[in-house]
Amino acid sequence: MQIHMDNAGGPIAMSGEFTFSDHVPFKQMVTEIFAAPGRSVVIDLSKLDFIDSAGLGMLLLARDEAKKNHRELILRRPSGQVKRMFAVTKFNTLFTVEE
Amino acid sequence: MPLSAQGGEVTSEDRILSDDITGAKILIADDDPLCRQLVAGVLRQQKFTRLEFADGGRSALEQVRSFRPDLILLDMQMPDLNGLDVCGQLRADPDFADVPILLQTATVDRKKMGELFCGGASDFLSKPVNPSELIARVVAHIERWNSLRELRFYRERISRELEAARRMQFELLPEPAALQEAAHALGLRIASYNRPSSELGGDLWGVLPIDDGSFGIFLADFTGHGVNAALNTFRLHALIHEYKELHGDPGALVSMLNERLVRLLRIGQFATFLYVVVDHQKGEIRFASAGAPPAILVQGTAARARLCDTSSLPLGIERGVQYLTSKRRFPAGSLLLLFSDGLPEFPNAKGRRIGDKGLVTALNACPAGLTPKEVIDQLCAAAGITATSPLPDDTTIVCLDRRIAPRATPCDDGRAVRTPAAKQVPTNLSNGAQ
Numbered sequence: 001m002q003i004h005m006d007n008a009g010g011p012i013a014m015s016g017e018f019t020f021s022d023h024v025p026f027k028q029m030v031t032e033i034f035a036a037p038g039r040s041v042v043i044d045l046s047k048l049d050f051i052d053s054a055g056l057g058m059l060l061l062a063r064d065e066a067k068k069n070h071r072e073l074i075l076r077r078p079s080g081q082v083k084r085m086f087a088v089t090k091f092n093t094l095f096t097v098e099e
Numbered sequence: 100m101p102l103s104a105q106g107g108e109v110t111s112e113d114r115i116l117s118d119d120i121t122g123a124k125i126l127i128a129d130d131d132p133l134c135r136q137l138v139a140g141v142l143r144q145q146k147f148t149r150l151e152f153a154d155g156g157r158s159a160l161e162q163v164r165s166f167r168p169d170l171i172l173l174d175m176q177m178p179d180l181n182g183l184d185v186c187g188q189l190r191a192d193p194d195f196a197d198v199p200i201l202l203q204t205a206t207v208d209r210k211k212m213g214e215l216f217c218g219g220a221s222d223f224l225s226k227p228v229n230p231s232e233l234i235a236r237v238v239a240h241i242e243r244w245n246s247l248r249e250l251r252f253y254r255e256r257i258s259r260e261l262e263a264a265r266r267m268q269f270e271l272l273p274e275p276a277a278l279q280e281a282a283h284a285l286g287l288r289i290a291s292y293n294r295p296s297s298e299l300g301g302d303l304w305g306v307l308p309i310d311d312g313s314f315g316i317f318l319a320d321f322t323g324h325g326v327n328a329a330l331n332t333f334r335l336h337a338l339i340h341e342y343k344e345l346h347g348d349p350g351a352l353v354s355m356l357n358e359r360l361v362r363l364l365r366i367g368q369f370a371t372f373l374y375v376v377v378d379h380q381k382g383e384i385r386f387a388s389a390g391a392p393p394a395i396l397v398q399g400t401a402a403r404a405r406l407c408d409t410s411s412l413p414l415g416i417e418r419g420v421q422y423l424t425s426k427r428r429f430p431a432g433s434l435l436l437l438f439s440d441g442l443p444e445f446p447n448a449k450g451r452r453i454g455d456k457g458l459v460t461a462l463n464a465c466p467a468g469l470t471p472k473e474v475i476d477q478l479c480a481a482a483g484i485t486a487t488s489p490l491p492d493d494t495t496i497v498c499l500d501r502r503i504a505p506r507a508t509p510c511d512d513g514r515a516v517r518t519p520a521a522k523q524v525p526t527n528l529s530n531g532a533q
Contacts, residue, residue, distance in 0.1 A: 019491075020323055050452075052444060052492065053371065053413075057322040060416065061367040081454070089371070089390035090412045 001048070003029050011076065015047035018055035018082075030062045040072035042098075051082045056089060063095060074098055116238065121146040123241045126166055128152070128159035128185070129174040129203070134228070138172060141230045142237070156180025160188060163195060170241055172224070175204040175215075183218045190219035197247070199240035203228070261298040261326075268299060268329055271336050273306050281306075285314075285379050286431075286503050290471035292479065292496040300493035301328025301370075302439045303335060307346045312380030315346050316497065318391065319414075320439040321370045324493050334363060335370065349374045349387035350424035353414070357389060357422065360415035369413040373437055377429065379501065384429045387422045389414045392440050393455055395462055400432035400502065404462040406455055434474070434500040436462065441494030447483025457481070471498035 001022040004013040012033065018026075033041050043062075051059075059075070066073035076098045078086050086092045125147060129135045135152050142150060151166045153159035156177045163171065171189075173182040182202045189195040202215050205226040215223050222236050272293060282289040293302065301321035308314050319335055321328040338359050345352040353374055360370065373391035375384050386394065390413030393406040407427065412420050429435070436458075443454050453461065461481035465474055475496050479485075484494070 050444075053320065053322045053369075053440065056413075057367040057369065060369070064366045081452075088392065088410045090410055093412070094416065 001025070005029070005032075011042040011044045013044040013047060015049075017050040018048055018058070019050070019052045020054035023054070023058055026058050027061070030065050034065050034069045034071060038071070040074055041066065042074045042076055044076045045082055046077040046079055048078070048082050049080060051085050056085065056091060059091070059095070072096065116145055119245055120238055120241050122149065123147070123169040123244075124149045124151070124166060125237070126151050126153060126159065126162055126168040126171045128154075128156070128162070128172065128177070128182075130155050130177045131174070134174065134203075134226075137228055138233065141228065141233050144230075145234055147237075156182070156185045159185050163189060168198065169244055170199045170201065170237060172201050172203060172237075174226075175202055175206070183215065183220075186219045199244050201236060201240065258298075264326075264329065265295075265298050268332065271303060271305070271332065273304075278306060281308075281314075282499070283503070287377075287379065287499060287501055288471050288503060289497070289499045290475055291498070292475050292494070294490055294495075295329075295493045296324050296441070296490045299326055299329035300324055301332060302441070302493040302495040303332040304437070304495050304497055305336070305339070307339070309347050309376065313347070313376055313378040315349075315374060315376050316437070316499065317372065317374045318437045318439060318495055318497060319370050319372045320391070320441075320493065320495070322368050327368075328493075331364070331368070331370065335360070347376060348424065349376055349385055350422045353387040353389050353422040354420065357412075357414045357420055358418065361418050364415035369415040371413045371440070373409060375435065375437070377435070377499065379429070382428060382430045383426055384435065385424050385426050387411075387424050389422060392438060392443060395436040395438075395455075395459055396427055396429075397434040397462070398428050399430050400467065402433075404434075404436075404459045406459060429501065431501050434471075434498065434502065436474070436478075436499075437495075437497045439493060439495040441490060441492040442478065442482055442484070442496055444492060445482045445484050445488075445494065446491065451483075453482040468502075471500055474498050474500075 001014060001016040001018045003025060004015070012029065063073055074096045078097065086097065125142060127135050127138050127150060129138070132154070139150050139152070151162055151168065153162045156179050159171070159173065173185055175182040186200050186202065189198070189200065199221040200219065201222050201224050202220040203224045203226050204215065206212065212223060221240055224233060224236060273291070278289060291304065293304065295302070301324045302319065304316070304318040306314060306316050317339065319332065321331045335356070338356055342352055342355055345355055353372060356372065370389070371391040372389040373386065373394060375386040375394065377384050386407070388409035388411050390411055391409045393409045395404050396407050397404045407425070411422060438458070443458055444452050446452055458478060458481070461478055462474070465477050469477065475498050478496065484490070
């Protein structure tokens, strides 16, 4: 999995496959984005090809972090397998998902 | 201020060695008694106490086997058997394949030095003996040997414990012989496949007896794998058995398990769960899902396979979720397939995953009359899973059907029975690979 961040406060984009092996960079990213000021955090998932249950678990950690910091977490355009996973697990009811 | 300006020169003789080092057993092999005394004197001065001696190559080999030293100092030139030969013989014995062996030699010939290392020496010591060099090399090798041994002990202990835990987890799964018998008595056949991705897994499945007309079957998959996920399977197993009165009501059981797991699991951990009550008397199944991969259902021998909608929140995320029970017909000739996401998400040699729809296609392509075990084998093959493939995720598959040949008449849909009953009965209930 790759994480693309610009420093201008634009959306963060994830690409590739999001699985257990990505937990270190993902947690680091979560720490960084909530340390920076702002209201909502947008993660663009349109280029993410695959997510497993460990990946979904990490999204829940990010959601918890957002709640603690009174921030809004928005997941943008999940597609393909990621979209199907969101549907099967009803994750779209837990997050603000933008199509 | 330069550091060297403070205090005197520190030599190896000034260093206080720990008991772990000075307690090491050292064998000194030299045919010259004076040389043995000299080396022993240097070592004793550093508080090494467990010293033994050999006066030649052959006696060195005997001493090694009885004394089992932590380090061996071998003289290169001994009349009966030289140091290099002793070294070669010891290295050939698995017990002494990596014990530190220091060869003492007067040679400065670089080619000969190379031969010492090729012959299995850990290091060399120049002769005549230089006390600082002797101590420095002995200490370095004993330290290395001690840490190697500690690591080895640690690894052996952990792997013993993991093996014990693996056996305990395996015991949570239905016992194949009892399962076969119970299924057969109900006119059903059942087979399963369960393989963790490491010693311990986060998948669990089981069968719950309800009454004469029905029984329950569940499949759970915790996030992640390894020890953490495995411990959660034990928790879940205990919880499921705590709510026996809910075993006949899938929605109520799943809702209750969620309430309990929400309080137990850390944020980011959850379980997908599918619970199916197979009511063979009524010819129906009732199920409730918590984010599980869809079950695949074939309603009768002539029907096509299709996915059952299982979409819902996994267990352990949100409080107060009400899980609903769905109902489907399950007439004679039907087949039900449950699986954890390890199956549809297994990346084959080309990196492709079969997916839920691919499994349906593969199931529809199965020749008629297969036993549940054969169906599982076909689906694994279609997904690219072989007996030796390393699995990136824990994988469980349970296949159950009502296709046992009726005793006298052909199948109720008018087709002839395609598999000889005699072949089916003894083998078709066998539990799949574990």
